[in-house]
Amino acid sequence: MSVGTWTSPAFAEEARAWVADRLVPLEVALTGEGVQPHARPWSSTIRFETTAGRVWFKVNGPGTRHEATLVRELDRLVPGLLPEVLAVDAARGWSLARDAGPVLREALPADELWDAWERLLPRYAEAQVALAGHRDEVLATGIAEVSPATVPGLARRLLDELAGTPEDEGGLSFGQAAALERALPVVAEQCAELRACGVPDSVQHDDLHSANVCWPGTPADARVIDWGDATWGHPLGTMLATLNSIAFHAGTYVDGRPAPTPELLRVRDAYLEPFTRYAARADLVRCVDLARRTGCVGKALAYRAALAGEPLSTHAENEFPVRDWFLGLLED
Structure with a gap:
């Protein structure tokens, strides 16, 4: 252990x-x-x-x-x-x-985090743009590819795996498996739309929140840490963990999703700005929604990797996160 x-x-x-x-x-x-x-x-x-x-x-x-x-x-x-x-x-x-300084969550009060994210995320996005041209070097590190091209197949295999696992060991009920079976064609369509949007695949941190950013005082000095969940995939998938976390700590996470407050939309739009070289802003906003939905597959696989080799009790203590995230495909 x-x-x-x-x-x-x-x-x-x-x-x-x-x-x-x-x-x-x-x-x-x-x-x-x-x-x-x-x-x-x-x-x-x-x-x-x-x-x-x-x-x-x-x-x-x-x-x-x-x-x-x-x-x-x-x-x-x-x-x-x-x-x-x-x-x-x-x-x-x-x-x-x-050391790169205190984490953002400890460095600034909650009401100042919106501005920090609005200034930080464009820099992270520019790095994603730069990394898009280094696919071979990045994949050679052993990072998983969870891209729009691979997600449908990954989801298929994960469904087969969890459908054959007892519920008390983190598997799916018959009803859950049937619902996910019906969802897979929709996931494939969403991935096809993401592939067509023009934004190239890149490194996607997949756990970018305020405890994974060191903040010495300015956006230029900020450093991103904890890359264990990162994948090679659609860069806008970052917005699943990031927007969820920002909204949760701001008290604006409602009914299982971040509320579209003016502050949150400014953060999202600031992040999208570097990607406007590839697509119109309206199309990018649509792609954020698609990447957040299909990103549930990546989050499920990230937890499967993180808990590899751990006993069943550890999976249970973490409330079977592989199943929990995979079921996110069924949320409206």
């Missing part, structure tokens, strides 16, 4: 030794013991103080181990979007990065 391993004294010492060794070429030394803010089934982090400031060690579980290689490649392709990556052990899914 990952959490038990990662919280053990033996692992803490092994991680500390690895970090210390990787800092030697930088002429940097540790100045204290590590502090472990959290350990979850899919990853854990340990922060260390050094003679050159704070650094963060991260370990990923088997389903998200590629994150270490991915962040190194993204740091090379779009420098400044992520915290500087100092070292990577791809085989073990370990990475070491410089």
Whole structure:
């Protein structure tokens, strides 16, 4: 079990030794013991103080181990979007990065987050535009492709898998499976429309919220962290997690969806601006809706990867998120 391993004294010492060794070429030394803010089934982090400031060690579980290689490649392709990556052990899914400041959720009060997102998201979108031309390099990191071209097939296989799994183990009821069967042709049509919209596939963070953005003080200095759920797919799929999270923390998440408040629409439109080189704004707004709907498949698969190798009890403790997200295809 990952959490038990990662919280053990033996692992803490092994991680500390690895970090210390990787800092030697930088002429940097540790100045204290590590502090472990959290350990979850899919990853854990340990922060260390050094003679050159704070650094963060991260370990990923088997389903998200590629994150270490991915962040190194993204740091090379779009420098400044992520915290500087100092070292990577791809085989073990370990990475070491410089501290990039407090997370956005802790740095600003709730009523100031709208403006921060409105200024930050265009920069993230420009990075997605730039990364669209690096498909081969990005896929070589081990990131999954969950694009409009692949989602129909992925949804088909996931439905077959969950329909054959007992309900008390995270599977589907007969009625749920039948409803999803009827939904699959609609998903295929939505994916075809997304493919036709003109926006190229790119890296899609899939968990971009205010606890995954470091905010030293300005949008230019902000850094995006926690790329374990990222996929290669339709970039506008980012808006599923991002708009849901912003609205939830603002108290405007109503009836299972973000309310279309003026603040939320400004954030959405600011994000879409860099993509107007590919399509008209009205078409992009339509594509956000489609990408949010079909994005439920990607979120389900992200949780399946994150919980890979974990016992059934861990899936149950997380309320069987693979099934829960997949059923999102049935929401109006």
